[in-house]
Amino acid sequence: MQKYEKFLALDDDKKTRIINASMQEFLAGYKKASTDNIVREAKISKGALFHYFGTKEQLYAFLIDYSMDIIKCEFLDLADDLIQSDILQSIWQLSLVKKELSVRFPAIFDFITSAYLDGALPPSPELEALGKIRDSVFEGIYTRADFSLFREDIEPKIIIEIISYTMQGYVQSVTAEAVAGASEHHGARVRKGYDAYLGEFERVLNALRLVFYREGNR
């Protein structure tokens, strides 16, 4: 990626500002994104942006590459290590990782999704691969899941779906909480607090274990 060496040589704070401002702006679609808005939000000059990236299209392409790399390295690959036979633990671990990523790059998952759907740029093989990769993570979880932990009178598929949806819902809450907390200037607003979620989640986890696992495996 020596093409973007000028940008990559910047200090982390500036890089993050530019990346987040750009991702946020590109959520509206490639065409509707305005470089003027990006530089205003990132607090850099117009000239600087084009000095780093050359064109708007190259900036967009960079963001896609960069997001894919990050998601791949810091989410998917990491996920691979985390997967255990206990599906509840696996999905929860995955959720925490996703939350961490969303604190650093609040729009990264939305950006990749939007880029995937946009089609303003010729579909890159990398983008195409995303859908399959995401599936493969869950496939990894499921194929390694130890179904014998589950009770027998409900189809494993159903159990997994209920667990997945519940986790998914929780992750959304926790992520929203974490993102809000990270960008917050600690006004008097009333919020639930991240730790409260963690505690509550543990009780949810216990409930799921209680109702879906066999007696001996709870």
Place this chain on the structure above:
Amino acid sequence: MQKYEKFLALDDDKKTRIINASMQEFLAGYKKASTDNIVREAKISKGALFHYFGTKEQLYAFLIDYSMDIIKCEFLDLADDLIQSDILQSIWQLSLVKKELSVRFPAIFDFITSAYLDGALPPSPELEALGKIRDSVFEGIYTRADFSLFREDIEPKIIIEIISYTMQGYVQSVTAEAVAGASEHHGARVRKGYDAYLGEFERVLNALRLVFYREGNR
């Protein structure tokens, strides 16, 4: 709403085309929405749109009003009648209603959310009320829910959360399926099919009943 009589006098097909094209375009935010894109998508002339609505701002205001009315009349009020003591049935009924609405106006819920977050227009009391209304629906469900149906060794709050998230996840799948199915020209694409979801959902519903309800109430 006599202000928009010219528009309201149109035949349903044209009205729907204009509403859906507009909602879709306004998803990007009030400023970024282009009336040129709207008329192109809705297949009407530029002049016609401004004949109906006067200005872009009035179109936006109309859409907010109209969406709120529809959601209120065809979702929230209807929901009020559907609510039973059996929370599983309540949430599922609600989901079906939401799905029906999403078939007619695929972007209506996203549009209202985006309008709520946008802040391009002065915050109308109606928009402000939305958040509370939405909460009140679920409040209605929960306050009327018969907790005595549940098993005693898990907090009702946890049970309700798991059920809610599961339903929510399923509604999302079903809605996506219904929207895709409605706009589909029946190519050779492989899809799960709406009925398959219904059948699968019934099994999920049974599973939830089995694990969360007391023995006598299953």
Place this chain on the structure above:
DNA sequence: AAACATATTGACTAATCTAGTCAATATGTT
């Protein structure tokens, strides 16, 4: 300190896009 190299700025531009207009046409009604 002087000379050089590179990073950053923001005013500037030509091209495009914007909301909104309006004379012309189409459609329907009496």
Place this chain on the structure above:
DNA sequence: AACATATTGACTAGATTAGTCAATATGTTT
């Protein structure tokens, strides 16, 4: 045929666009 209304799309003045570039700031080497 005379009138009323619905609809069109070319048109405009002003805003926004991606991208440029001379000028300035910052840092490094001699």
